[in-house]
Amino acid sequence: MNPLNAQTTRYRDCIYCGQDTGSEEHLFPASLGGRLTHKGVSCGACNNSFFDIIQALATQFAVINGMLGVRSDHTPKRKGPRPAEGDSALGKITVDAKGKPSLVGPRLKKKEALSNGNVQATTSFGSMKAYQKWLEEKRASGIVPIKSKKVGEFDVFVPEAQFCVGFGGSKMLRATALIALNFLAFKWPKLARTGELQNFKCYVKGKLLLKQGEPRSVWFAPTNAPSMPPAKTQFGHQVLIVADPAGSYARVRFFSTFDLCVDFGRLPTDEVEAFLFDINPLEDSPQKNVIQTSPLEYPARLLPPSTDDVSGHVELLRSRRLDLQEKIEAKWWTSNTEGLLDALNSTSSHKMVERTLAIIELLRPHRGYVLWLGRAGVRLLRESAQDEATQFLADCVEELFAPELNEDDGLSELARGTMEEGLFLLASAIARKLEEGPLTDHQLRLFLTGTDGVHVIMTEVLPFVQEHLKKAYLLRQIYPHTSRHEHDEEIP
Ligand SMILES: [Zn+2]
Numbered sequence: 001m002n003p004l005n006a007q008t009t010r011y012r013d014c015i016y017c018g019q020d021t022g023s024e025e026h027l028f029p030a031s032l033g034g035r036l037t038h039k040g041v042s043c044g045a046c047n048n049s050f051f052d053i054i055q056a057l058a059t060q061f062a063v064i065n066g067m068l069g070v071r072s073d074h075t076p077k078r079k080g081p082r083p084a085e086g087d088s089a090l091g092k093i094t095v096d097a098k099g100k101p102s103l104v105g106p107r108l109k110k111k112e113a114l115s116n117g118n119v120q121a122t123t124s125f126g127s128m129k130a131y132q133k134w135l136e137e138k139r140a141s142g143i144v145p146i147k148s149k150k151v152g153e154f155d156v157f158v159p160e161a162q163f164c165v166g167f168g169g170s171k172m173l174r175a176t177a178l179i180a181l182n183f184l185a186f187k188w189p190k191l192a193r194t195g196e197l198q199n200f201k202c203y204v205k206g207k208l209l210l211k212q213g214e215p216r217s218v219w220f221a222p223t224n225a226p227s228m229p230p231a232k233t234q235f236g237h238q239v240l241i242v243a244d245p246a247g248s249y250a251r252v253r254f255f256s257t258f259d260l261c262v263d264f265g266r267l268p269t270d271e272v273e274a275f276l277f278d279i280n281p282l283e284d285s286p287q288k289n290v291i292q293t294s295p296l297e298y299p300a301r302l303l304p305p306s307t308d309d310v311s312g313h314v315e316l317l318r319s320r321r322l323d324l325q326e327k328i329e330a331k332w333w334t335s336n337t338e339g340l341l342d343a344l345n346s347t348s349s350h351k352m353v354e355r356t357l358a359i360i361e362l363l364r365p366h367r368g369y370v371l372w373l374g375r376a377g378v379r380l381l382r383e384s385a386q387d388e389a390t391q392f393l394a395d396c397v398e399e400l401f402a403p404e405l406n407e408d409d410g411l412s413e414l415a416r417g418t419m420e421e422g423l424f425l426l427a428s429a430i431a432r433k434l435e436e437g438p439l440t441d442h443q444l445r446l447f448l449t450g451t452d453g454v455h456v457i458m459t460e461v462l463p464f465v466q467e468h469l470k471k472a473y474l475l476r477q478i479y480p481h482t483s484r485h486e487h488d489e490e491i492p
Pocket of ligand 1: 042
């Protein structure tokens with residue numbers, strides 16, 4: 001039993017309808033990484049009636065959950081977090097907590113008729129689950145694959161993917177009110193059962209219709225709103241509840257980024273008291289998942305906006321989301337390049353040539369970043385293109401990295417050659433930089449994802465690609481039916 005639960009064990013009537021409370025309910029939504037449960041807020045029927053608003057909230061944060069690796073408390077630990085799902089030109093794509101993308105659907109890679117009348121096909125899958133499903137479908141249709149082998153997904157090539165994220169709407173706001181009320185009932189069970197909260201509860205249940213201009217109980221905190229105390233964890237949620245005779249209120253912050261204000265109105269309380277709950281969605285044990293404190297400083301009450309004016313909201317939410325995305329990418333960087341910086345710096349005893357070779361080997365597992373740089377380079381090239389020829393070059397480079405479905409890493413031979421060249425040039429640039437002294441993490445990051453790397457790509461790799469493309473396109477004009485693979489063979 002959680003020690004936090006001890007103080008309220010005697011309240012067993014639903015705060016909404018007075019019936020006996022149901023089973024243990026999550027105070028913070030399980031789908032957003034809430035682990036702490038409590039039996040003293042709502043009955044089973046009332047709790048079930050909140051399913052759709054909690055679901056709406058979960059859907060809005062599903063992509064962020066996936067990118068961060070937040071496991072829903074309803075998903076068994078062994079299954080792990082559900083990756084973020086997006087769309088690409090090649091179909092559904094997922095991205096896990098390390099930023100590693102995988103294509104979901106099965107893809108036929110090779111098919112040939114054998115002399116004995118059988119057909120040999122190679123198909124790749126994004127996951128074992130997708131493979132099992134495909135196997136069942138094949139068996140149901142009477143085809144029995146006789147031999148199968150697990151094949152790795154593309155580890156380098158990733159098509160551009162789109163992830164849809166949208167926030168807001170009345171269900172999301174009501175879900176936020178529900179969370180605030182859960183914590184109020186948890187800390188002040190008596191207060192949560194007073195008649196003054198009747199309207200607020202109707203709002204949570206969706207039974208309160210607001211008239212034009214009537215203040216809402218929940219709204220997105222404006223940019224200049226006094227901020228919450230710093231979160232205990234980088235991507236933590238926070239719930240602040242304040243009992244105040246002048247007006248009780250709450251603040252709810254999702255993923256240290258999205259701030260909402262909740263107004264409970266005037267409740268029968270004599271003194272000011274506040275509790276802050278820090279929820280770490282990446283922490284599995286309920287005890288460590290929630291840290292409760294009595295903050296000395298916290299934002300004062302804000303009065304609800306009296307109009308439904310939402311102008312500026314889109315911009316506000318957009319900039320918050322971009323901030324969060326940047327933090328998530330920083331997290332991916334750290335988890336993907338662990339040990340790389342030390343290894344690069346410790347090549348100092350090598351001579352220049354050996355050093356470059358050693359650096360190439362160290363960078364090899366990070367080829368994905370080289371591809372990333374290549375794309376950034378193409379974008380830059382396209383933006384700065386003043387003439388048709390440069391525009392054409394940008395088109396060609398983009399086509400160069402079109403997915404090659406028959407290859408394990410999704411790269412055509414020419415693209416792979418370009419990647420190797422990029423890797424080599426980047427390694428040489430890093431080796432030159434290392435001559436001046438050890439690299440910092442910031443410098444390494446600039447090399448592999450930012451300005452330094454793009455500079456190398458633009459000034460050294462692009463001319464190389466241009467030369468090769470000239471030959472390839474020249475040959476294609478002469479032999480339009482030959483494949484790109486054959487072009488390479490014919491280049492002297
Ligand atoms: Zn009830």
